[in-house]
Amino acid sequence: MSGSMLKNIWLPYTQMQTCNNPIVAELTKGSKITLRDGTELIDGIASWWTACHGYNHSYIAEQVQKQLYKMPHIMFGGIIHEPAIKLSAKLASLLPGNLNKVFFTESGSVSVEVAMKMAIQFWLNQNHLKKTKILSFYGGYHGDTMATMAVCDPDEGMHQLFQGILPHQHIIALPKTKQLQQEFIAFLEKHHHEIAAILIEPLVQGAGGMLIHDPELLMFLRQQADHFNILLIFDEIFTGLGRTGSLFACNQANVVPDIITLSKALSGGTMALAATIAREHIFNGFLSDKENHALMHGPTFMANPLACACAIASLELFDQYDWKNNVKNIELQMTAELEVCRKLDIVKDVRVKGAIGVVELHKIKNINLLKNRLLDHKVWIRPFGDIIYLTPSFTITTAELTKLTQAIVHTLFYG
Numbered sequence: 167m168s169g170s171m172l173k174n175i176w177l178p179y180t181q182m183q184t185c186n187n188p189i190v191a192e193l194t195k196g197s198k199i200t201l202r203d204g205t206e207l208i209d210g211i212a213s214w215w216t217a218c219h220g221y222n223h224s225y226i227a228e229q230v231q232k233q234l235y236k237m238p239h240i241m242f243g244g245i246i247h248e249p250a251i252k253l254s255a256k257l258a259s260l261l262p263g264n265l266n267k268v269f270f271t272e273s274g275s276v277s278v279e280v281a282m283k284m285a286i287q288f289w290l291n292q293n294h295l296k297k298t299k300i301l302s303f304y305g306g307y308h309g310d311t312m313a314t315m316a317v318c319d320p321d322e323g324m325h326q327l328f329q330g331i332l333p334h335q336h337i338i339a340l341p342k343t344k345q346l347q348q349e350f351i352a353f354l355e356k357h358h359h360e361i362a363a364i365l366i367e368p369l370v371q372g373a374g375g376m377l378i379h380d381p382e383l384l385m386f387l388r389q390q391a392d393h394f395n396i397l398l399i400f401d402e403i404f405t406g407l408g409r410t411g412s413l414f415a416c417n418q419a420n421v422v423p424d425i426i427t428l429s430k431a432l433s434g435g436t437m438a439l440a441a442t443i444a445r446e447h448i449f450n451g452f453l454s455d456k457e458n459h460a461l462m463h464g465p466t467f468m469a470n471p472l473a474c475a476c477a478i479a480s481l482e483l484f485d486q487y488d489w490k491n492n493v494k495n496i497e498l499q500m501t502a503e504l505e506v507c508r509k510l511d512i513v514k515d516v517r518v519k520g521a522i523g524v525v526e527l528h529k530i531k532n533i534n535l536l537k538n539r540l541l542d543h544k545v546w547i548r549p550f551g552d553i554i555y556l557t558p559s560f561t562i563t564t565a566e567l568t569k570l571t572q573a574i575v576h577t578l579f580y581g
């Protein structure tokens with residue numbers, strides 16, 4: 167039976183030869199997933215941290231429904247619409263500095279590709295023909311497409327397989343120490359003339375290993391980028407929209423990047439939507455009497471009105487409850503309840519930042535077994551690499567969060 171369900175399905179990051187028992191989701195609500203067989207799971211990761219206000223938020227549903235009957239989709243070439251006008255204005259008002267120019271796409275990877283293209287074309291338009299490379303960092307994750315794979319962590323990333331055929335980019339160590347800062351500066355002295363932009367996930371590197379760094383590091387990057395005439399791109403697809411405790415991670419460093427990417431929680435986890443947002447001086451670099459100085463990109467479903475309606479509703483929800491306090495409480499609770507894992511020899515580190523809780527093991531030996539053990543506790547948690555992590559919705563209850571942390575603690579202590 168289960169085999170036949172998978173007859174025509176190809177799952178992501180999954181060895182299909184040994185995958186024969188998928189669970190089937192039927193309903194979602196808040197932080198709960200109900201399966202077809204009636205089992206209720208508490209969701210620990212909010213569907214890859216998209217459902218920041220919980221699943222099926224009634225306000226988002228209402229707003230999407232209104233838009234659905236008015237105009238579910240229209241192309242965005244040469245014609246615009248109210249949901250895009252409203253959403254872009256809202257984003258510009260929420261983002262720091264003059265991050266004012268919003269380019270919509272439909273996935274995170276594509277928004278990062280657009281940011282990379284934007285940075286490179288920005289220099290090309292000014293006749294800087296050599297500034298064509300991106301500088302990114304070990305531990306980073308920026309997407310699965312060919313161009314974004316090339317800026318992910320080359321060892322930890324999921325893409326080692328393609329290493330040889332990806333375009334060569336510069337990937338170096340995060341300048342976390344004085345020594346590494348000096349090496350970073352030396353690197354830029356040598357290579358700045360060929361670097362269009364520095365690309366980083368600010369404060370927390372997500373899918374590359376859930377690694378946390380200090381806001382000061384972002385200030386250092388801003389200084390160096392300015393000094394060496396390089397653009398600074400923050401990929402806030404993971405960290406944006408409240409996940410680290412502030413609306414955007416860059417708020418905590420008081421740093422304004424030249425370009426920022428958003429997706430994941432942008433639509434409150436309801437529709438596929440992403441945005442690449444640039445500061446005025448980047449946008450102005452494309453103004454010219456030459457047609458081919460225009461930004462050369464345009465996904466068919468960009469700025470889909472339904473997705474924009476979701477995002478407007480989701481952003482409005484941030485004003486309707488004290489999400490910051492919720493994230494603070496989630497942080498305190500995860501810190502208190504996961505700390506005990508540190509006692510185990512198999513545990514390498516326990517770390518928490520905002521609504522992100524991580525237990526890192528020295529080695530997860532059998533990840534499928536671990537996934538099944540967690541499922542036995544009726545929780546939906548998806549470890550990767552040597553990491554077990556929680557990125558719950560901001561509306562999760564204390565009792566639900568305890569179930570999640572205890573499922574991890576119990577599984578690690580008693581197998």
Ligand SMILES: *Cc1c(COP(=O)(O)O)cnc(C)c1O
Pocket residue numbers: 273274275276278307308309310367372373401402403404405429430
């Ligand atoms: C998920 C993610 C992406 C890729 O987004 P997709 O929508 O999966 O293409 C890029 N960058 C970061 C930081 C992410 O977390």
